[in-house]
Amino acid sequence: MNALSRNDRAAWLMGPSFKCLATPEESRGPAWRLVLLGPPGVGKGTQAELISACLGTCHLSTGDVFRAACRRCGGKETPAMAAALEFMRRGDLVPDDIVWEAVRERVGCLHCHGGFILDGFPRTLSQAESLQHLLEEERLPLHAVIRYSLPLEEIVARLSGRRTCEACKAIFHISTHPPQKENKCDHCGGKLCQREDDRPESIAVRMEAYKNSTAPLIQFYQNLGLLTVVQATGSPEQILERTLAALKIETPLITE
Numbered sequence: 001m002n003a004l005s006r007n008d009r010a011a012w013l014m015g016p017s018f019k020c021l022a023t024p025e026e027s028r029g030p031a032w033r034l035v036l037l038g039p040p041g042v043g044k045g046t047q048a049e050l051i052s053a054c055l056g057t058c059h060l061s062t063g064d065v066f067r068a069a070c071r072r073c074g075g076k077e078t079p080a081m082a083a084a085l086e087f088m089r090r091g092d093l094v095p096d097d098i099v100w101e102a103v104r105e106r107v108g109c110l111h112c113h114g115g116f117i118l119d120g121f122p123r124t125l126s127q128a129e130s131l132q133h134l135l136e137e138e139r140l141p142l143h144a145v146i147r148y149s150l151p152l153e154e155i156v157a158r159l160s161g162r163r164t165c166e167a168c169k170a171i172f173h174i175s176t177h178p179p180q181k182e183n184k185c186d187h188c189g190g191k192l193c194q195r196e197d198d199r200p201e202s203i204a205v206r207m208e209a210y211k212n213s214t215a216p217l218i219q220f221y222q223n224l225g226l227l228t229v230v231q232a233t234g235s236p237e238q239i240l241e242r243t244l245a246a247l248k249i250e251t252p253l254i255t256e
């Protein structure tokens with residue numbers, strides 16, 4: 001079994017009634033509970049995957065929840081989900097109540113015995129406060145909030161060159177991490193696509209949303225004594241190394 005299949009991330013993506021297959025009895029080292037913060041394109045998704053592979057934690061991304069809901073509905077989404085998807089297409093934040101409903105209904109995922117990495121959530125002060133209350137209620141304190149930092153020009157270059165596999169969600173970049181065959185995923189042969197919100201007009205809206213709504217979370221988590229800053233320059237592996245060092249983790253527990 002590889003590291004990622006140890007956690008049933010599908011449950012997080014499949015809506016309220018989907019049963020998580022991860023067995024709570026299984027014990028495999030400390031259960032890390034982390035939040036990844038940083039502007040779009042800084043590499044949070046890639047780092048979340050790499051950290052998960054090392055520590056056996058569940059990678060939970062609200063952006064992935066919405067994209068999965070969109071695929072599942074096949075054009076027949078509820079009015080609330082249709083509105084959420086329209087916000088997403090434009091690069092705007094989805095309203096807090098819709099996001100919170102999606103998180104609240106899968107609260108069991110936060111109890112995952114392997115721990116969790118939240119990627120793209122929380123994104124507003126109100127979400128951060130709600131999450132903090134929930135984690136206190138559930139007695140699941142966070143261990144750390146990692147803030148990835150990167151100059152703006154590099155962020156825009158990363159976003160506009162990013163391509164994602166439609167099937168397995170693997171991430172490539174047209175210049176820094178190109179696939180072996182043009183537009184084909186190296187892992188599963190799936191088609192590589194540019195996310196709708198990685199187009200220039202949406203990137204500008206997303207950066208603005210980050211500056212106005214998400215950047216204040218830096219102070220929020222600093223006040224809670226949880227914030228750790230990691231420079232997001234260099235290769236994904238170099239950033240991972242810095243992240244693990246910041247968490248004072250010497251040896252990755254799971255390497256596959």
Ligand code: AMP
Pocket residue numbers: 040061062063064066087088089091092093094095099119120121122123124127197206
């Ligand atoms: P991401 O994959 O994290 O970049 O998210 C893609 C898009 O999903 C964002 O630009 C938002 O439109 C929406 N989204 C994801 N997570 C949240 C959140 N926590 N709050 C509001 N909108 C979100």
